[in-house]
Amino acid sequence: MATGRTTTVKTERQWHIIDADGKVLGRVATEAARLLQGKHKATWSPFLDQGDHVIVVNAARVRLTGQKEEQKLYRYHSGYEGGLREERAKIVRQKDPGRLVEEAIRGMLPKTKMGSAMYRKLKVYKRGDHPHAAQKPASLEVA
Secondary structure, three states, X not given: OOOOOOOOOOOOOOEEEEEOOOOEHHHHHHHHHHHHHOOOOOOOOOOOOOOOEEEEEOHHHOEOXXXXXXXXXXXXXXXXXXXXXXXXXXXXXXXXXXHHHHHHHHOXXXXXXXXXXXXXXXXXXXXXXXXXXXXOOEEEOOO
């Protein structure tokens, strides 16, 4: 007969800050996604959200390699028939530079409710300042 005991895991969430100034978008996104999922911790398991909070600053100054600035397309749909819209990365950067980083990171997270919870722990700012100094984020260097 089962004892009915359940074990709960207390998750210690750290805060990390990544400066995207001059860094390649994909490298920033993979590091942020790894931290959000908690894969850097020894206690990582695929069915628990043990990830940390991530702050990305200077998102407007992230670098795209090759011809991606002109060739990469961001697609979205209005919900109406024939409502597919496409924008080049250059236009997206002008309108909302944080969207480049947000979409890159979101695409690397699980497509589940838990992935949505992980995504909510991401904060992206187009400039170098952020309102999270009280959390004492640890600076993280991306290659």
